[in-house]
Amino acid sequence: MTDRLAEEPDNTAVRVALWRALHVDVDAPPHVFEDQVGLRLVAPDEGWRQRPDMDPDATSRFRAAIVARARFIEDLVTEQATRGVDQYVILGAGLDTFTQRRPEIGARLRVFEIEQPETQAWKRRRLVELGYPIPDWLRLVPVDFEAGQSWWEQLVAAGFEPNRPAVIASTGVTMYLTKEATAAMLRQIAGLATGSTLAMTFLLPAELLDDTDRAGLETSAKGAQASGTPFVSFYTPQEMLAMARETGFREVGHVAGAALGERYFAGRSDGLRPSSGEDVLLATS
Numbered sequence: 001m002t003d004r005l006a007e008e009p010d011n012t013a014v015r016v017a018l019w020r021a022l023h024v025d026v027d028a029p030p031h032v033f034e035d036q037v038g039l040r041l042v043a044p045d046e047g048w049r050q051r052p053d054m055d056p057d058a059t060s061r062f063r064a065a066i067v068a069r070a071r072f073i074e075d076l077v078t079e080q081a082t083r084g085v086d087q088y089v090i091l092g093a094g095l096d097t098f099t100q101r102r103p104e105i106g107a108r109l110r111v112f113e114i115e116q117p118e119t120q121a122w123k124r125r126r127l128v129e130l131g132y133p134i135p136d137w138l139r140l141v142p143v144d145f146e147a148g149q150s151w152w153e154q155l156v157a158a159g160f161e162p163n164r165p166a167v168i169a170s171t172g173v174t175m176y177l178t179k180e181a182t183a184a185m186l187r188q189i190a191g192l193a194t195g196s197t198l199a200m201t202f203l204l205p206a207e208l209l210d211d212t213d214r215a216g217l218e219t220s221a222k223g224a225q226a227s228g229t230p231f232v233s234f235y236t237p238q239e240m241l242a243m244a245r246e247t248g249f250r251e252v253g254h255v256a257g258a259a260l261g262e263r264y265f266a267g268r269s270d271g272l273r274p275s276s277g278e279d280v281l282l283a284t285s
Contacts, residue, residue: 168200183246202233
């Protein structure tokens with residue numbers, strides 16, 4: 001039996017869930033992304049908004065970046081579903097709530113959430129406690145990366161069909177992987193059925209960030225180091241595009257964080273904009 005005391009969500013996954021909820025709580029409408037389900041899952045102490053990493057002003061640009069990338073991924077999945085793609089893989093799912101918030105789209109797909117066993121076991125238990133169903137089209141795929149388990153083997157064992165097109169999303173993962181590990185992951189995904197699409201975020205080197213965001217990156221890096229999950233890889237857009245081409249993708253593109261700001265935050269009266277520092281690789285097989 002799994003030790004329930006060992007079932008704890010990843011700190012980063014919790015922070016992302018709370019920032020998504022904070023966007024709805026403190027930012028003016030229109031909201032770029034609405035997610036209160038993650039807040040229900042976490043069920044933080046009453047004073048959670050007073051945490052240093054939840055300060056509404058100090059974290060506004062990082063919070064905006066988190067909701068921008070979430071909106072971009074969800075728009076992509078929705079678009080691909082309308083084109084008949086019926087598999088959606090979330091690499092490093094954390095406390096993702098797509099299935100709970102968008103069942104009208106999810107029911108047209110087979111959704112695979114890949115995550116470390118502890119975080120996923122905790123999430124499964126919380127879903128049950130809150131009365132959220134785990135439908136047949138949702139597959140929770142625990143993968144113990146630290147023990148050397150193959151995410152690909154576990155994914156196929158869960159019912160994924162490599163010969164059918166899929167959308168693969170990976171956000172907030174590559175900074176924790178060596179460049180060799182990321183290249184291996186890209187090579188595996190590039191071999192999927194023609195028409196498959198990958199959206200993967202990556203961190204830029206500090207010198208490419210806006211001056212206002214460098215201190216925030218340094219603080220995040222120190223926090224990651226202290227928690228035992230240090231940032232180990234940063235990429236220029238050119239480097240990431242070259243890696244995607246070399247690993248076999250047919251078409252590759254780069255979506256800058258600033259472009260997401262223009263797409264989702266233009267015309268706001270409050271001036272809210274995403275931070276620089278995290279861009280998106282968009283690649284098709």
